[in-house]
Amino acid sequence: MNSFTLADCSTVEAALSQLKDGAIVKAGGVDLLDRMKNGTDTPTRLVNIRNISTLRGIHSTPQGLTIGALTTLAEVADDPTIRTQYTLLADACGHAATPHIRNMATLGGNLLQQLQCWYYRSAEFQCLRKGKELCFAFSGLNQYHAIMDYGGCPSVAPSSGAVALLALDASVELTSAAKGKRIVTIRDFYLQPDANPHRFHVMAADELLTAIHIPKPAPGxxxxxxxxxxxxxxxxxxxxxxxxxxxxxxxxxxxxxxxxxxxxxxxxxxxxxxxxxxxxxxxxxxxxxxxxxxxxxxxxxxxxxxxxxxxxxxxxxxxxxxxxxxxxxxxxx
Amino acid sequence: MSDHQPSQKELPEAPSTAPTPAGISRRGFLKGAGITAAGTALLEGVQGFSREAVASTPKGVKEFGPEPFPVTLHINGKEHALQIEPRTTLADALRIQLNMTGTKVSCDRGVCSSCTVLLDRMPVNSCMTLAIDAVGHHVTTIEGISTDEQMHPLQAAFVRHDAMQCGFCTPGMVMSCVSLLEKNPHPTEADVRYAVSGNLCRCGTYPKVFAATLDAASQLARKA
Structure with missing residues (x-):
């Protein structure tokens, strides 16, 4: 890993003030450290949001459920309300990666993990999604890639949490210092590769994914x-x-x-x-x-x-x- | 804050492998090489960064690095003062700086879990945890579950059942199973399978790990 400074933030406001000059946000760090060890990401500054206690926890509301972005996959999978009323979310979070990673990885980080295409993850390949013109997967090794809707990039959606949250009509809460909070449905959150190959979702550089809102499922x-x-x-x-x-x-x-x-x-x-x-x-x-x-x-x-x-x-x-x-x-x- | 520095007695090291003709053990050589690499990287870090920004750190933000800075890690019931960089992983802090080489690093990507330690009694991958994120938490490593005189009952069960072949995954396996038995003293084989489903064993010695863990659970239940 390259050398970097780390801004350890204790509040959302403090973290928002640090989202500038190419700084990258770190929560659980599982996906980010993997990319940094691979050499595909070489940030000189990380914004550590892991210790912002207000971004953790699962809260029932009259409309449904609000999950803090830093709630771990293990916490989501083990929550009694989620297991009984939002079962597919508990299933998805409880079967991602390994028990160890589920103790570290956050739901927000799971939604924001980057593509798992082996060309995209390698520092040796400069592909379409990294700002170049060529996708290597179409003519290369593509046994784990997409079979539909792929346009110019057939890497598949990596987040199993997002599959469950799409089915539940969930939304993410994005917070910025300039504009406050906005709510975006999971359906509208991710961008098709052809819309803009270099962008993966609609979140702006000055925004933080702070919570996930899930409407209460209908009776039955x-x-x-x-x-x-x-x-x-x-x-x-x-x-x-x-x-x-x-x-x-x-x-x-x-x-x-x-x-x-x-x-x-x-x-x-x-x-x-x-x-x-x-x-x-x-x-x-x-x-x-x-x-x-x-x-x-x-x-x-x-x-x-x-x-x-x-x-x-x-x-x-x-x-x-x-x-x-x-x-x-x-x-x- | 205690300034306790671990003595060699508290951190027993396995006998080193055969010395080279020059009298340098393999482990000693590798450690020396690691320190040299770290030193070079540190120099690069100092040259690559300006420290001017630090003066105006806003409220709620603490800034660290890129140079090494002092921290205290609470490991196996003792406080250890050491210098880390922001990029120092918990695995590297344990193995390279604190000489606690019981924790193994294999894939270095969170895939194999041979680096498993307990963070506040929860199994995590120390290779994918920054050391700075362990500050203020309790770390338990394989060195912390036994004494010089007595193995942890689970370790003894691993020996009885010959639950290791090459042994490289064993410390991680043991830590995952220690955590399981703390949370669930009466596990089924399915529970053990689930608990070690992150621990990769290339020798394929899983059946003996299951048997050893179930045996240790029944032994502990008899004692209780």
């Missing part, structure tokens, strides 16, 4: 998240499914099918959702939704397997959410 909501990987632990998903079902007795009033490892930005499959809406949840409707989720898939040279994996992930996770199937033992732990 059931949800689940599962990810599939090459390893049982450690790894990012090669396929994942965040499912939310609003049930009227045995009929599905509204369905959300969210995916992360299919595309550069977390997405919902409206085709899969249509296959469930107004119908009972059965093996047949769940299978149909899984198949429908691959509408428009255009796999790359090495990842056609994902077109078979995603429908299975979605089918099994729909049944898990509906209480008709146990957690898949072959899903990543």
């Amino acid at each position: 909501t059931r949800s689940a998240y599962q990810k599939y990987g090459e390893k049982e632990s450690h790894d990012w998903a090669i396929a994942d499914a965040g499912i939310l079902l609003e049930m009227d007795s045995n009929l599905c009033r509204r369905a959300v099918v969210a995916m992360g490892a299919a595309s550069p930005v977390v997405r919902r499959s409206h085709e899969a959702e249509a296959a469930l809406t107004g119908k009972p949840i059965t093996h047949e409707t769940a299978r149909a939704a899984g198949q429908a989720s691959m509408t428009g898939a255009m796999p790359l040279s090495m990842n056609a397997y994902k077109v078979q994996l995603f429908p299975v992930a979605i089918y099994r996770t729909i049944l898990l959410a509906a209480g008709q199937m146990d957690r898949d033992p072959s899903a990543a732990g």
Whole structure:
């Protein structure tokens, strides 16, 4: 790691005053230290927000839930309210990375982690997302890359927390010294690579992600998240499914099918959702939704397997959410 | 703030490997090389940064580095005064500066967890934790769970069950399982699997780790 100064901040106001001259914010530090050790990021100044106690904690509100950005993935995964009422968020945070990392990594940091493409993460490759013209993945090694909606960059959305929060219609709270607070939905937070290859989200350099707001799920909501990987632990998903079902007795009033490892930005499959809406949840409707989720898939040279994996992930996770199937033992732990 | 400096007795070191013809042990040589590299980096740091900005630090902001600065780390029940840079990881502070080489570094990216220590009794990767972030918290390392005379019951169980092959992942495995038994004195095998799901063992000795941990749990339960 290169040498740097560290501004240790005890309040949000203090941290906001430090967001200038290329300083990079550090919370849990897991993703940032990885990038700095790889040599892809070489900041001369870090703003340490890890010790801002007001940014930690999970609070129930009349509208739903507010989670401080510094709340760790382990704290989210273990929270009794989240486990029972926002189940897919507990599932997603409880299966990210390793138990050790979940004790360190924050929910805000999980949402803001950078692409996990091995070309992007290597200091040896100067790719489209780093301001150059060439993507190496299209003609190179792309077995973990996107199968749809990729435009000029097929690196997949790395945050499993974002998959769950998209399904829950959650928003992030962005705070700046100049403009105060603004609320942006997860749907609008991330930018498609073609919109501007060098920007990943709408947060400005003088803004801090301070909280995550989640509306209270409608009565009769059931949800689940599962990810599939090459390893049982450690790894990012090669396929994942965040499912939310609003049930009227045995009929599905509204369905959300969210995916992360299919595309550069977390997405919902409206085709899969249509296959469930107004119908009972059965093996047949769940299978149909899984198949429908691959509408428009255009796999790359090495990842056609994902077109078979995603429908299975979605089918099994729909049944898990509906209480008709146990957690898949072959899903990543 | 105590100014306690650990003596060699309190930080026992494993016997060094065979000395080179020049009488320099492998470990001693590597440590010397590390200090030289750190010294060079420090000089670069001093040249690369201006200190003018420090004068006007606003309220609620404490500025550190890039030069080394003094801190006190609370490790295994003792206070250790040392000099760190902002970029010093907790793993490097322990191993290079405090000579506590029981904590291992393998991947240096938070993937393998051989560097596991407990921060306020919670297992974390010391390679991905800045030492400055450990200030004000309690750090427990593999050196802190036993005494010179007596192994931790979990370590004894690892020996009984031969729960190691090359041994490099073992300190991290033990720390993950110590933390598990503190939180859950009666774990199932699934609980142990979950607790060590961040600990990578290339030798594949997981079944014996599970057996040793379950055995230690039942031994501790009998004592309690």
